[in-house]
Amino acid sequence: MSINYPDGRRSKAQQTTAIKRKGSAANRGMQLESLINVANTYYIENNIAVITKRPTPINVVKIDYKKGAKIVDAYFEKQSTTDYNGVYRKVYLDFEAKSTQLKTSFPLNNIYEHQITHLQNVIKHGGIAFFIIEFSTLSEIYVVPAALIIDFIKNNTRKSIPYPTVKKSGILIELSFNPILNYLPAVQKLFNL
């Protein structure tokens, strides 16, 4: 669940997996998270940015110390902030990645209120806040400013953002060979970095 700091072998293995998936099973099974992790490893290795995934928080209830600190009772918790943050061109970045199978809109019910609050705070302190939104059926992945999502939630009663709004306000990530999900050029363009 956690991204390890880059070592060549792991990174290569991850990339190969992602490429195979792309070639064989189209978008089915291609996980947005793993594509972002591969991109982040590439960015660190190639001195482009330092962006890491926050480990999934786990509430540990019981540890068996007789078995070498084996955790025997624990539960996954919701991430209290967002999944990713880091530094790129001296700027603090913070973002969340979400995927939908719908073609006409992006449902807002899987964005949590505390994530919106967190991203608002990030913007307030001069950071860059955005979402990476995948329309998996359309094979399109966008970088969308968090400010747009926040405004939309405040000014609309509907529970999803229409696809044309995402298309107009976000920037489509152009897939490349390495890394496949090279999302930073879209971020750079969107925020004039």
Next chain:
Amino acid sequence: MSINYPDGRRSKAQQTTAIKRKGSAANRGMQLESLINVANTYYIENNIAVITKRPTPINVVKIDYKKGAKIVDAYFEKQSTTDYNGVYRKVYLDFEAKSTQLKTSFPLNNIYEHQITHLQNVIKHGGIAFFIIEFSTLSEIYVVPAALIIDFIKNNTRKSIPYPTVKKSGILIELSFNPILNYLPAVQKLFNL
């Protein structure tokens, strides 16, 4: 293990606990991590900065879905980067907190090579990187630039940094009432933010 996003009650509770500890048992049992978490909650609530603790990564081996996704076999992993990062005055911050009971030096054996690499990368991309170092026996906590530690490791064979070096190159955090470990003024001074 994870810091939750602030809500008033939790924050108050944490602060009360910390204050009690301070009053009763001097420094014994006062944990550096909880003091930093309380400060971070204060900083978010008071619109000063957004700094969060990365959850402790856990390697999940087995999940029992019959019991509501209960994790029944898992192990703690080493943090692959550092424990804390965030944004303050438009600047990306990244740091690790360490405590020693020694009085004359800070041992380097609990700083991992991948953490040094990570902090070097952070500096390269325009972020601020530092350590919060507690000399628990002396009741002193310093903010020390990561660059100092990195230089020291490269140019010395000894396995610890002498206390006078930390004292000279770092800035002592002055304890306050709320938050107790108000470390950002020291960071600001050290890096001219």
